[in-house]
Amino acid sequence: MDRLVKAEAKEVEVIFSKGQKCSSSFKLTNLMHTMSVAVSLTTTNPSLFSINKPFSTIPPLSSASYILHLSHTSDQPPLSDPPNAITVRATMLPTGKATADHLRRLFSRPGPHVFRDAVLTISLVGPHVAEYLLSQTRQPRNLFTKAISACTKSQLTRLLKPAVEHGSADAVSELLDAGADATATAESLMPPAIRAGSLDVVKLLKASGCEIEKSVLHEAAATDRIDVMEFLLERCDDELEVDSMDSEGRTPIHVAAREGHVRVIQFCVSMGGNPNFADSKGWTPLHYAAWKGHLKAVECLLECSNVKYVKDREGRTAFCVAAEREHSAVRTRLVDLLGWGDTLMRAARVDDVQGVKRCLGEGASVNGRDQNGWSPLHWAAFKGRIKSVKVLLEHGAEVDTVDDAGYTPLHCAAEAGHLQVAVFLISHGASQPNLKSFPHLAAHPLHLLDSFQNQVSLPSKSKTLV
Structure with a gap:
């Protein structure tokens, strides 16, 4: 005989919830037609997992239910590799009845009379487990797949945001395949996908119908992601323009200038972007580059724009903004580029020696x-x-x-x-x-x-x- 009892499943799934007592039930069936079977249940980590009936008796061809308890509450699921498990041992019980002490003694004496009938894997599942896995640098794909198998569609959809924010293309793909709806989130997932720096996630969201906001190009400009800008402009040419403006009237070139991303400035200009735009306060991209002290960006904008003498709403040119910076080598060079250099050229032309x-x-x-x-x-x-x-x-x-x-x-x-x-x-x-x-x-x-x-x-x- 191969075994005396049979488990209804090869694993026991416990839906883990932060700070709550968690448990799950499972069932064993006696395969003997005429004889009762004694059962012993042990876990690989008794301090963490306990079973309500570690020793029991199952009548012929009958089933018995058991409850696995997670002994301690925690904010983190106690995952392990290899996973914890329940070992099921069984032996025939001719008398049909026995006390708990008798059963304990029976299983304490190893021998051919005791069968190791099954090893049941303990799987922690649910949205809290999935969230925890997303927060880890290494995300075992099999554990994540198992964790979300017990999630509802709304839970899967809520998990999309942390998956996107962590830039995990595998997790986003798994969630979408499992039924998550990228169009049902409170806000578009595209900006956090761009901030996370994953073009693959951006592509997955676009394919799933995720809403494309005008600010996505600004996000890409802020993070120096030309590849994302190229993809979005190619796939969303009816929805996006390289000179799209945010609520303050800033274009992606303004954002790139503020962050000092010269390659993005050059890319936007090559795509028809206008480096001469002024935002709601009258600042051109050159103002932002000067304000932040980005020398290379200033040099780039001086080559591709003609706003060197444009004044903002307070009457300040980019030269004025640069001159307000604390003294430094960068400030000196900026002031030279934006102001004193021009003044020196004029003075030399008219022979103004004092100038x-x-x-x-x-x-x-x-x-x-x-x-x-x-x-x-x-x-x-x-x-x-x-x-x-x-x-x-x-x-x-x-x-x-x-x-x-x-x-x-x-x-x-x-x-x-x-x-x-x-x-x-x-x-x-x-x-x-x-x-x-x-x-x-x-x-x-x-x-x-x-x-x-x-x-x-x-x-x-x-x-x-x-």
């Missing part, structure tokens, strides 16, 4: 560049402002710095016919160009041109200076 000195004293970069790559020295040389040239060189200006077309300040001075400036630059180490390239110098006395020695050629591509 040049003031700008340099405020932290403007003596070698800063404008949109064409011209430094202050380029402008002073091109305009023939010898005094400004001297001050700039005294403050460390690079004499041979080149613009976007390869021109140096000496090239600019020579092309504009400013011989005095050209000679001064050469005396300070500037490389000398080929005189044939500068017809404006032909009218000057030959003895003055002798200073141009060791000639070098201009860049091959001619530049029109205005």
